[in-house]
Amino acid sequence: MYQQEPPSQRTTIKRIPQRGNYERDTIYEILDEGLICYVGFVVDGQPFVIPTAYGRVDDTLYIHGSPASRMLRSLQQGIDICVTVTLLDGLVLARSAFHHSMNYRSVVVFGTATLVQDAEQKLVALRAFTEHVIPGRWQEVRSPSRSELAGTLVLSLPLVEASAKVRTGGPNDDAADYDLLVWAGEIPLQLTATTPIADSRLLSQIEPTYVSHYKRRRD
Amino acid sequence: MYQQEPPSQRTTIKRIPQRGNYERDTIYEILDEGLICYVGFVVDGQPFVIPTAYGRVDDTLYIHGSPASRMLRSLQQGIDICVTVTLLDGLVLARSAFHHSMNYRSVVVFGTATLVQDAEQKLVALRAFTEHVIPGRWQEVRSPSRSELAGTLVLSLPLVEASAKVRTGGPNDDAADYDLLVWAGEIPLQLTATTPIADSRLLSQIEPTYVSHYKRRRD
Numbered sequence: 001m002y003q004q005e006p007p008s009q010r011t012t013i014k015r016i017p018q019r020g021n022y023e024r025d026t027i028y029e030i031l032d033e034g035l036i037c038y039v040g041f042v043v044d045g046q047p048f049v050i051p052t053a054y055g056r057v058d059d060t061l062y063i064h065g066s067p068a069s070r071m072l073r074s075l076q077q078g079i080d081i082c083v084t085v086t087l088l089d090g091l092v093l094a095r096s097a098f099h100h101s102m103n104y105r106s107v108v109v110f111g112t113a114t115l116v117q118d119a120e121q122k123l124v125a126l127r128a129f130t131e132h133v134i135p136g137r138w139q140e141v142r143s144p145s146r147s148e149l150a151g152t153l154v155l156s157l158p159l160v161e162a163s164a165k166v167r168t169g170g171p172n173d174d175a176a177d178y179d180l181l182v183w184a185g186e187i188p189l190q191l192t193a194t195t196p197i198a199d200s201r202l203l204s205q206i207e208p209t210y211v212s213h214y215k216r217r218r219d
Numbered sequence: 220m221y222q223q224e225p226p227s228q229r230t231t232i233k234r235i236p237q238r239g240n241y242e243r244d245t246i247y248e249i250l251d252e253g254l255i256c257y258v259g260f261v262v263d264g265q266p267f268v269i270p271t272a273y274g275r276v277d278d279t280l281y282i283h284g285s286p287a288s289r290m291l292r293s294l295q296q297g298i299d300i301c302v303t304v305t306l307l308d309g310l311v312l313a314r315s316a317f318h319h320s321m322n323y324r325s326v327v328v329f330g331t332a333t334l335v336q337d338a339e340q341k342l343v344a345l346r347a348f349t350e351h352v353i354p355g356r357w358q359e360v361r362s363p364s365r366s367e368l369a370g371t372l373v374l375s376l377p378l379v380e381a382s383a384k385v386r387t388g389g390p391n392d393d394a395a396d397y398d399l400l401v402w403a404g405e406i407p408l409q410l411t412a413t414t415p416i417a418d419s420r421l422l423s424q425i426e427p428t429y430v431s432h433y434k435r436r437r438d
Contacts, residue, residue, distance in 0.1 A: 035321070038307060039330045040259040040268035049268050050305040051325055067379035084268040086255060089411070093430070096361035097349050099369070102254070106270055114420050130316050140401050142315035151319070170418045182427060184418040191307070192411045199403040201387045207402060211312070214406045 005096060026164045030107045031056050033217060034085035035133065035191075039063055039155075041081045041113075043071055054083075055128025056159070062116070062125035065153035072153060078114040083157060090188040094171035095180045101167065103186065109162040116154040119146075125154045134210050191216050240247070245383045249326045250275050252436060253304035254352065256409075258282055260332075260375075261298045262290055273302075274347025275378070280328060281344035284372035297333040302326075302376060309407040313390035314399045316337060320386065322405065328381040335373040338365075344373045353429050410435050 031037075037054045040047060048071070053064040061083065065072045072079070090103040116122045123144065130138045144152070171184050193214035196207065232310070250256075252373065254274045256273045259266060272283040282300065291298070309322040335341045349357045363371070390403050414432035415426065 021329070022391050035310075036307060036323075038257040038259075038270075038303060039306075039432040040266035040301075042261050042266050044300060044331070045261065047259035047266055048259050049257050049301045049327070051257075051303055051323070080265060082259075082266045082268045084257060085268055086257075086270040088255060091254075091309060091352055091433070093353070093356070094364070096367075097345060097357060098361075098363050098367040100349060100356075100360075101351070102272065104255075106271070108268070110265070126316060130319060131311060133319070135311070137312070137319075138316060140316075141313070141319075142396055142399060142401075144315070144317050144428075148315075148317040150314065160277045170416065173418075177361055178420050179422070181423050182361075183276065183423070183430055184421060185430070186416040186418075187430060188413045188416065189410055190413060191408055194407045194409060197405040197407065199387065199392075199405075201397050202403060203398070204400050204402070211402055211404070211406060214310070 007133075009107040012204060022065045023164060026105075027107050027159070027170060027183050028056065030087060030164055031061065031074075031085055032103045032132070033087055033105075033204075034107075035216070036059075036085075037040055037063065037082055038084045041071075041079055047144050053133070055125065055130075055132035057124060059130050059159045061157040062128050063113065063155040064129055065115075065155045072115070072155065075115055078112040081111065081113045081155070081157065085108040088189055089168070090186045091172050092169075092186050093184050094117070095173045095182050095184050099171050099173055099177075101171065103167050103169070103188075105164065106164060107164050109157060109159060111157050111159075111161055113155040113157045116156050119149055121156070122149055122152065122154050125156070134214075136210060140208075146216070178196070191197045234416055242383060242417075245324075245385070246326050246378070246381050247275065249306060249324045250280065250304055251351070252306055252324075253326075254435070255282075255304075256282065257302070257327055258287070258300055259292075259305045260287075260298055272348050274344065274349075274351035275344060276347050279380045280378055281347050282374040282376060283392070284334075284374045285349055288372045291374065292332070292374050294334055297331040300330065300332045300374070300376065302328040307414040308387070309405045311386075311388075311390050311405050312403050314392045314396040314403050316394055318390055318396075320390065322386050322388070322407075324383065324385045326381060326383050328376060328378060330376050332374040332376045335375050338368055340375070341368055341371065341373050344375070347372060353433075355429060359427075388393055400436065
């Protein structure tokens with residue numbers, strides 16, 4: 001991430017092991033905690049990386065394609081994409097500049113994404129987008145109309161080729177550097193919700209718990 | 220991001236205006252606040268998106284290429300990349316599922332990245348990586364040795380073609396939906412530092428202010 005590392009497994013296209021579900025669990029936990037994914041794709045040889053919303057349903061990742069709709073809407077055959085989600089857990093301060101690092105949990109998914117055309121499947125995806133961000137929210141809000149459904153571009157990506165990479169813990173300094181007086185350790189980071197801002201035209205001032213106590217990380 | 224949007228300027232390759240530096244200021248502020256960038260590139264037609272550290276020096280973005288070193292080290296001619304940085308500022312809860320959104324500040328940079336070969340320029344880049352995360356840290360830690368310098372892969376990207384996209388504020392609901400009783404508004408999010416974890420082999424327990432009061436956002 002931040003310091004030099006050996007060639008990264010992250011950049012290897014890797015099939016999720018069918019047995020030993022430990023890795024699949026890790027990958028899904030990271031995907032389920034993240035809020036934004038970065039979708040990489042190629043148009044005329046030019047790479048694009050677009051941040052967007054997503055949701056997981058079992059072994060399928062649904063991606064909100066609207067931010068790139070101009071480029072994606074014409075697709076009929078599917079498109080090779082790379083999706084990356086990273087949770088930044090902390091800064092790692094070492095005694096040398098070189099060994100500074102970051103703690104993170106990261107997932108890279110490779111595969112061919114296809115446009116979701118079927119209205120029913122699209123509804124499943126839209127539900128996943130909402131529930132991914134705020135579990136329980138879907139049943140409280142107005143459901144998408146037919147035209148809203150039609151106007152939302154959704155990509156579907158099978159979670160088959162993916163890998164997770166995780167760094168935890170403090171710095172790994174060179175032996176001689178432990179004699180230096182400089183502070184070393186970890187500054188943990190987390191994405192936290194601050195005071196909610198109610199819409200000015202709200203009819204009821206009752207604040208749901210998922211608003212007043214929004215928390216991303218499942219403990 | 221999360222709701223349907225008109226075709227995004229984000230996906231347009233755009234030259235930063237030379238005059239009217241408002242946009243350049245916005246782009247640089249976002250780049251300077253972010254901690255991780257997502258680098259998209261193409262190898263044999265396959266898109267890759269790698270999260271990594273970076274730092275800005277004037278109109279140059281230096282990218283820590285080590286996480287993708289296996290793929291990048293052989294480059295001599297430069298490589299077309301797309302770099303995306305997103306700051307997630309909040310969740311926007313609307314009265315309909317469709318109008319849910321996120322508040323964010325995002326930058327997309329396009330260009331040809333080149334390997335930094337010159338040792339002096341590489342030192343400038345490594346300094347930028349450290350100072351980007353913790354201003355003032357560079358002068359306190361052990362500087363990179365010659366072999367550490369040689370072992371760090373750094374890409375240089377000119378900040379010429381870039382654009383920023385920002386969403387702020389509450390939900391924009393359909394007129395009829397304002398009669399619904401569901402809560403609507405914004406849940407602001409911010410990346411916050413929690414209690415630092417000192418390395419167990421620390422010689423001095425003095426905690427620098429940049430550790431005890433680490434704050435990402437410049438106020």
